Amino acid sequence: MAQLKRTLLGGFAPLLLSGMLAAQVTTAAVAGEHDKHAKSYAHFNKDGDLLTPRNYREWIFVGAPVTPKDMNDGNPAFPEFHNVYIDPVSFAHWKKTGKFRDGTIIVKELVSVGTKESASGNGYFQGEFLGIAATVKDSKRFADSHNNWAYFGFESYESKSGAKQPEEACNVCHKDNAAEDNVFTQHYPVLRAAKPGK
Template sequence: MASGAVIGDGNVTSIPEGFRHWTFLGAPLTPNGLNGGAAGFPEFHHVYIHPDALAEFELTGVFPEGTTIVKELVLMHEGGYEDGSRDEPSGRGFFAKSFNGIDMMVKDSDRFADTNGWGFFNFGHHEPPYAETATAASAAECASCHADNATTEMVFGKFYPILGQN
C-alpha cells in the first residue's frame, strides 16, 4: 500500500507515522473573517501525500490504490483586522499557530466503492492528541462535496500546483 495507513474493517487504525515528512501539497485557507464569520474549516489546511503515491500520480495521472492524503487543520494567530489578518515583520497576512484536527482520505476502490473509491476519516477537530482510530465517514459527510467539486478523482487538485491541475 502506497500510503502508510493501516486499514481494517472500515477503520483506519492509525494516523500514518511521519506524515508531516511526506510531500507537502499545500495549505488552503478559508478564514472566518473572509466568510461572514462562519467558515466550515477556518484553519489552514496543511495537506500531505505519501511520496510514492505522488510519484505514481505524476507518471500516470491516476492516484494508485492505497494513496493516503492527510489534511491537518492549523489554527491562525489572532488577527487585529476585521478579516482576521495581522501585521508581522513580513507584512500583513495570516499566520499559522497550532494544530487543530486531522482528516484523511484513503483510496481503496473495493472497500469504498460507494464513495467513488475513496474513504474519508476524521480523527478529531480539536488540538492533539487526536483519536487513535476513525470510522469511514458517510457519503454525506465528506464524499459528496469531493464528488461535486474535486478536479481529479476525489482530490481538490486545483488547490495544489504540485499536482499540475491549476
C-alpha cells in the same frame, strides 16, 4: 562528556549515513515499476477505522488552502489553514501516471491563523495545530464509495483512529467540485506541476 558525545557521534555517523542511503535506494525502488502494488501508508483497525496517520509532516506537502474565521462568519467548516500532504509512494505514482493509485492517502492538517501581521506585512500566518482529516482511495475496501475514496474524521490528533464518514458528509462535495478524481488539484500547484504530459 563532550568528548564522549563526539566520539559516539563520530562512531555512529557512518552507520547513520549508510542507513540513509539504503532508505533512499528503497524509496527509489518502490517508486519505480511496482509502485502500484507498493504498500499503502493507510492502516486500519479491525472495525475499518483509519489508524491516525503519524508521520505525514514528512510526506509531500501539496498546498495550504486557508478558510479564515474572519471571512466565514467566524465558523468555517474546516478551520483555518489546511496543510495538505500526500504519501510519497502515491506522489511518485502521480508523477509517473497522473493518477491516484489504490492505497493513496491524503491528510489535511488544520492549523489556526496565529497572527495577521508580521515583519513581511499584513496577512494570515499559521498559529497552532488543531487536528486532521484524511482520505484514502482503495478500490477493494471502498468499492461502494464514489471513485473509491473514503473520508475520515478524527476527534483529535491524539485519537488512535478516525471513523469513515457518511458518503453525503464528505464525498458528495468532493465528487461535485474537485478538479480530478475527487481531489481538489485546482488548489494544489505542487500536484499540477508534477503531473506528466501537461
